[in-house]
Amino acid sequence: MMISVHELSKGYGDIQALEGLSFEVQGGELFGVLGPDGAGKSTLFRILLSLLLPGSGTVRVGGLDPVRDLHALRKKVGYMPGKFALYEDLSVEENLQFFASVFGTTPAANYELIKEVYQQIEPFKKRPAGKLSGGMKQKLALSCALIHRPELLVLDEPTTGVDAVSRSEFWALLKKLKAHGITILVATPYMDEAALCDRVALMQKGRLLTVASPGEVVRDFEGLFYGVSGGHPYGLIQACRAFEPVVSVFPFGEELHVRFNRDDEAAEHLVDHLKSSGFSGAVVRPIAPNIEDCFMALMATENDLKG
Amino acid sequence: MRMLLFLLQKEFLQVLRNKLFLRLLLVLPVVQLLVLVHAATMDMKNLQIVVCDLDHSPLSRRLTATLDASPFFDLLDPPPTVDEGKGALETGAADLLLVVPANFERSMQRGQVQALQLMADAINAQQAQLGYVYLQKTTAQLLSDARFETSGRAWNPAVEVTSSFWYNPELNYKYFMFPGILVILVSVVGMFLTAMNLVREKEMGTIEQMNVSPVPKPVFIAAKLLPFWFIGLMELALGLLIGRLVYGVPMVGSPLLVFGLAAVYLVALLALGLLLSSFSTSQQQVTFVSYFFLLVFILMSGIFTSAENMPEWGQRLNVINPIFYFMDIMRSILLKGAGLADLWRQAASLAALAVGLMILAVRTYRKTV
Structure with a gap:
């Protein structure tokens, strides 16, 4: 067990940032934490990293208490903040050397772990870190976070503001690191990245909505989503919303994604409803939901419950 | 201890890499001492x-x-x-x-x-x-x-008062101003640099990286203060050299005592810089706040006029003014040749300020970061 959190709550004054979180992360897992901005992802991470005191509940990281055993814990954890946070006036090489020495090691000792990442920026090792491109900065930050061979790697929104190609490259790198046995905890606001994790936790307004593998999340919603097309999107959305059994409608690419409750009959009636509303060319087809659909559905449900 | 060396190595690397900064450190004292000592003169001529x-x-x-x-x-x-x-x-x-x-x-x-x-x-x-x-x-x-x-008879007024001026018999205003300007120089460099340096780590976000590392906070703070403490003493040495060569300031007292007390003074001042930086999130903020403190402290220190001329409450405020003590110390040692026996009160006050401010700075730093 790498991380175990039980009934964790944290408030800042009147604001409840985290409310009764409980989850576990296995060793060697690639665990994603998803949620919109302000969901409490960073607060959770800061508590796990011993940068913030937990309000109530218990937290164990690598079997250690982040409050009492913080020094032992810090040697086991590598952290890459969302914002680039290395010394811009030091060269690539000097940054790596510095962070290695701070953790009591040398770049050579763990070179084989960072090789994959570092090789790509090694040609620029004399260049000041501030003069690197966005993608290269990210790779340097990852190298520095890994230089002491941490058991747990914590990444706070590593791909925010990064182009699509660099993002997929970055996730490929994470998969390779996982092969070294490193547990990876990654926060992201991008739903599509959730599908790349072993398991994901969905957070909203300081609460945990679900913790499951991407497959399980999708499975829960199988047979509930239909794709609707054939008509002016805006009119079509209005028409779908007017149909009683429809729970939610939102546009997705060329189609509308429409969700029902567990009622297969209703979907068949939707076509008739649309045709009678003047959309003679309307097509309704069952679709396999993607993870984004499921999260939108989960968050919508949570909102309904909260009223 | 090894950790401290690594951190210091990094700090000096950063200081040396900043070319503008290095030039300023060399040019600033020379210009200040060559120009300001004359600018602040109160000799009456013309x-x-x-x-x-x-x-x-x-x-x-x-x-x-x-x-x-x-x-x-x-x-x-x-x-x-x-x-x-x-x-x-x-x-x-x-x-x-x-x-x-x-x-x-x-x-x-x-x-x-x-x-x-x-x-x-x-x-x-x-x-x-x-x-x-x-x-x-x-x-x-x-x-x-x-x-x-x-x-054919001398006209003599009843009594004529004649004065003789000790320690600066020619009433050379430059002798009086030089130690003052030098104190300002060392203070400005030391305090601004310390305060800005730490806030810069906050601005860049690197402080977050340091906070998740096993570096103990006291070691981190020591690594932040030592380089500027050292630079402050270097500036002092450079300034004294200019004073000797250009103005022929007497420098009656022991240079060792000057540096010894400057070392204590700088600890107090840098701790103040650190304290201010704990409350600030950007370099603009800390610059403005440091400027405020420095200006008040300098003008109250008795650089132009004797601090004893201030109203009672002003003199009481000076108890916490490190520049006030150091101004007195510098002038006394350089012009009068005062020894530690004459200056023990000022020295003890500075030491107390240094310890107090340091404790306060480290505590605040721990809480806020």
């Missing part, structure tokens, strides 16, 4: 004086000639009327106006009391005061000479 001579006698002409010959006064063209002389005073063309009344010489010869009228532009009170004193002395001397020549 006071613009207008003499309105209504007497036109040999004696009044002699008085005018004496004033013209004095290095303190610049004689302007005489105005035809007293009113025009006043006009020159009002426009600022003249600093002083001397009116020699008609029948001045004759009255003097008859032994009658005769008054000279002196008007001074007192916007700069100190200048007016000094000008007045110079002029009084000059005329008194002249009249005494003139009387002696005519009567």
Whole structure:
């Protein structure tokens, strides 16, 4: 067990940032934490990293208490903040050397772990870190976070503001690191990245909505989503919303994604409803939901419950 | 200890890499000491004086000639009327106006009391005061000479006060200002650099990276202070060298004591910088706040005028003013050759401030970061 959190709550004054979180992360897992901005992802991470005191509940990281055993814990954890946070006036090489020495090691000792990442920026090792491109900065930050061979790697929104190609490259790198046995905890606001994790936790307004593998999340919603097309999107959305059994409608690419409750009959009636509303060319087809659909559905449900 | 060395290595690497910064560290003290010591001088020279001579006698002409010959006064063209002389005073063309009344010489010869009228532009009170004193002395001397020549008897006023000035016998204002400017220099460099450096780590987000590392906070703080402590002492050495070579400042006391007390002083000052940076999130903020503290501390330190002239409450405030103590220490050691025995009160106060501010700074830093 790498991380175990039980009934964790944290408030800042009147604001409840985290409310009764409980989850576990296995060793060697690639665990994603998803949620919109302000969901409490960073607060959770800061508590796990011993940068913030937990309000109530218990937290164990690598079997250690982040409050009492913080020094032992810090040697086991590598952290890459969302914002680039290395010394811009030091060269690539000097940054790596510095962070290695701070953790009591040398770049050579763990070179084989960072090789994959570092090789790509090694040609620029004399260049000041501030003069690197966005993608290269990210790779340097990852190298520095890994230089002491941490058991747990914590990444706070590593791909925010990064182009699509660099993002997929970055996730490929994470998969390779996982092969070294490193547990990876990654926060992201991008739903599509959730599908790349072993398991994901969905957070909203300081609460945990679900913790499951991407497959399980999708499975829960199988047979509930239909794709609707054939008509002016805006009119079509209005028409779908007017149909009683429809729970939610939102546009997705060329189609509308429409969700029902567990009622297969209703979907068949939707076509008739649309045709009678003047959309003679309307097509309704069952679709396999993607993870984004499921999260939108989960968050919508949570909102309904909260009223 | 090894950790501290790694951190120090990094700090010095960053300082040395910043070329602008390095140039400033070398140029700043030289410019400050070469220019400001002169700028802040209060030696009276070249006071613009207008003499309105209504007497036109040999004696009044002699008085005018004496004033013209004095290095303190610049004689302007005489105005035809007293009113025009006043006009020159009002426009600022003249600093002083001397009116020699008609029948001045004759009255003097008859032994009658005769008054000279002196008007001074007192916007700069100190200048007016000094000008007045110079002029009084000059005329008194002249009249005494003139009387002696005519009567053969020395005219002596009842008592004449003569002063001798100790420790700076020539009243060389540069000797007085130089230690003051040097203190400012060391203080500005030390405090600003410390405060900005730590806040820069906050701005760049690197402090987050350091906080998740196993570096203990006290070690991190020590690594932040030591480079600027060292730079401050280097600036002091450079400044003293300039003082010796350019101004020939006496430097009577022990240089070792100067550096020893400067070392204590810098700890207090850098701790203050650190404390301020704990409350700030950007370099602008910390610059502004440090500027405020430095300005108040410097002006209250007695750099231009004796701190004892301040009202009681002001002097009480100075108890927490490290610059006040250090200003006194520097002048006493350099000009008077004071030893630790003479300065133990100031030294102890500085040490107490250093310890207190340091504890406060480390505590605040721990809480806020």
